[in-house]
Amino acid sequence: MKTFEEKWTAWLDGQLSGRELSEFEASLPDKAAAEAQKADAMKLGALLKRELGALELTNEQFFNHELHGKILRESRMPSGEREARTWWTIPRLLWAGTASLAVFLVFTVFVVRDKNPAQESPYLTQILNARVDPVVSPNATVSMFKAKQDRVTILWTEGLQSLPADYAAK
Amino acid sequence: MRCSLLFLIPFVSLIAAGTPRSQGAQTVWSGLVIAENVGQPQPVPPELTRIEGSLKRFFGYSEFKVIGQSEKTLRTGQEDWLATSKFFALHVDARGESEAGYVLNLKLYKEKELLLETDAKLSKRSPLVIKGPQVGSGQLVLVLVIQ
Numbered sequence: 001m002k003t004f005e006e007k008w009t010a011w012l013d014g015q016l017s018g019r020e021l022s023e024f025e026a027s028l029p030d031k032a033a034a035e036a037q038k039a040d041a042m043k044l045g046a047l048l049k050r051e052l053g054a055l056e057l058t059n060e061q062f063f064n065h066e067l068h069g070k071i072l073r074e075s076r077m078p079s080g081e082r083e084a085r086t087w088w089t090i091p092r093l094l095w096a097g098t099a100s101l102a103v104f105l106v107f108t109v110f111v112v113r114d115k116n117p118a119q120e121s122p123y124l125t126q127i128l129n130a131r132v133d134p135v136v137s138p139n140a141t142v143s144m145f146k147a148k149q150d151r152v153t154i155l156w157t158e159g160l161q162s163l164p165a166d167y168a169a170k
Numbered sequence: 171m172r173c174s175l176l177f178l179i180p181f182v183s184l185i186a187a188g189t190p191r192s193q194g195a196q197t198v199w200s201g202l203v204i205a206e207n208v209g210q211p212q213p214v215p216p217e218l219t220r221i222e223g224s225l226k227r228f229f230g231y232s233e234f235k236v237i238g239q240s241e242k243t244l245r246t247g248q249e250d251w252l253a254t255s256k257f258f259a260l261h262v263d264a265r266g267e268s269e270a271g272y273v274l275n276l277k278l279y280k281e282k283e284l285l286l287e288t289d290a291k292l293s294k295r296s297p298l299v300i301k302g303p304q305v306g307s308g309q310l311v312l313v314l315v316i317q
Binding site: 122123124125126127128129130131132133136137142146147149150151152153154155156157160161162163164165166167168169170 | 204206220221223224227228237238255256257258268269270271273280283284285286287288289290291292293294295296297298299300301302303304305306307308310
């Protein structure tokens with residue numbers, strides 16, 4: 001069952017017909033005033049259609065409109081969400097890289113270098129001990145040194161028994 | 171969470187830098203070399219090229235000729251081998267692997283007579299040279315290099 005307002009709106013829009021139309025018009029207390037209102041409403045509708053029709057946007061206007069909408073949407077976004085997107089900014093990445101490098105250099109220079117400053121480098125060959133048979137070469141001596149230029153470690157013997165040239169054979 | 175990531179970067183860098191690399195199998199070249207002064211010296215063998223300067227500077231000879239050699243690939247660090255010439259033999263006994271190289275026991279024999287024995291930690295980057303006995307007008311030199 002339609003209310004009076006629903007029937008009134010439908011009548012203004014010209015959507016009532018037949019028995020429903022005649023019954024509604026018969027129920028109007030002042031049909032002439034109602035007809036006048038209907039005519040005004042139709043005029044207003046025609047005016048609005050004419051004046052407020054869909055505007056055609058140029059490319060520039062469309063771009064500006066989209067941009068404006070995006071800015072509005074982002075400005076309404078919660079601050080935490082915005083922060084989550086932008087935390088790893090280029091400056092922060094640079095700072096993180098610089099900090100990593102600094103820690104690495106500090107470790108390399110101060111910790112590794114001073115670990116055993118008095119010890120020889122483990123990357124040079126070390127002679128642990130050397131023995132010469134005292135019976136065969138009673139006057140022999142051994143000493144050792146390093147040629148740092150070529151990183152060569154040399155065990156130097158003196159006084160070993162000399163041998164004839166035949167011993168140089170392959 | 172993000173701050174912890176920021177601090178994680180330096181530590182990952184340190185760990186990566188400090189992790190020792192695995193040594194893997196390496197080949198040791200052992201040579202018996204006769205050093206002599208000759209009029210027209212032969213070029214040094216390729217195994218000795220990297221230490222040619224030191225050899226000439228310390229021993230004062232112009233030619234270095236290999237009379238015996240051996241190449242041994244070490245996998246366990248416990249291998250032993252022999253480099254021989256007609257009269258000399260160098261017995262090398264690997265006794266373990268260290269951070270920078272191998273612990274070796276070396277024995278120089280003249281025929282069956284032990285002339286010299288030494289223990290050394292041979293590093294990959296650092297050859298070992300041993301001055302042996304005088305032979306004629308030259309000098310026997312022992313060289314060990316990790317290739």
